[in-house]
Every structure is written in C-alpha cells, then in structure tokens.
Amino acid sequence: MSCTSVVYCLERVLNLNDDYRQVFQVQGPSVLLMMVAGHTLLLPNRCPHQGAGLHNASLSSGVLRCPWHGIxxxxxxxxxxxxxxxxxxF
Known part of the structure; x- marks a missing residue:
C-alpha cells in the first residue's frame, strides 16, 4: 500500500500574529487560516449552516459569528x- 502526502505552505510563520486572518484556495474549497490567542487555526471558509464565507465573520472570546445569519x-x-x-x- 502506498501512502502519499501533500504539504502546502500557506504563510510564513513570522507573519502569523494574533488577529491574522487570510483565505487560501487549496485544491477545491477555500480555507481560512487564522491566528487566535496564540493558536493557529485552519478551517473551511464556509459557515456549516448555509455556506457563507467566514473571512468576514466577527470573532469575540473564541467564538466566530457568521456574517449572514449570526450562527x-x-x-x-x-x-x-x-x-x-x-x-x-466545523
């Protein structure tokens, strides 16, 4: 059995600071790279409720709020x- 891995470099570590948020397109749906409270997060750039892009979502106390319906x-x-x-x- 063969196992293959693909690694994508999305951003330089020195650019990742709190409140960093950037959308990337990687073979299919776009992903959202975020830095929150010292943690790097990578998630689909779409709300699981109705698919709104989360790049404009508000963020407060570790809670991401969808810009369309407030989920x-x-x-x-x-x-x-x-x-x-x-x-x-997610």
Missing amino acids: ECALSTGRALNAPCANIE
Missing part, C-alpha cells in the same frame, strides 16, 4: 452555540 461557533470545539439546526459543527 456562532466555538473555535475550541467547532460546535455551533446557537444554531437552529442540530449538530452543526
């Missing part, structure tokens, strides 16, 4: 906090 997701767990649909998560 809030905890970055620590990836789970929605106030979604009208059950089991929404």
Whole structure:
C-alpha cells in the first residue's frame, strides 16, 4: 500500500500574529487560516449552516459569528452555540 502526502505552505510563520486572518484556495474549497490567542487555526471558509464565507465573520472570546445569519461557533470545539439546526459543527 502506498501512502502519499501533500504539504502546502500557506504563510510564513513570522507573519502569523494574533488577529491574522487570510483565505487560501487549496485544491477545491477555500480555507481560512487564522491566528487566535496564540493558536493557529485552519478551517473551511464556509459557515456549516448555509455556506457563507467566514473571512468576514466577527470573532469575540473564541467564538466566530457568521456574517449572514449570526450562527456562532466555538473555535475550541467547532460546535455551533446557537444554531437552529442540530449538530452543526466545523
């Protein structure tokens, strides 16, 4: 069995500071690279509720809020906090 890995360099580490947020297109859907409270996060650039881009989402106390419908997701767990649909998560 053969195992192949692909590594993409998205950003230089020295550019990653708190509040960093950038969208990248990597073979398919876009991803959002963020630096929050010293943690580097990479997630799909789409709200799991209805697909809005999260690059313009507001961020407060580790909670990302979708700009379209206000769905809030905890970055620590990836789970929605106030979604009208059950089991929404990143």
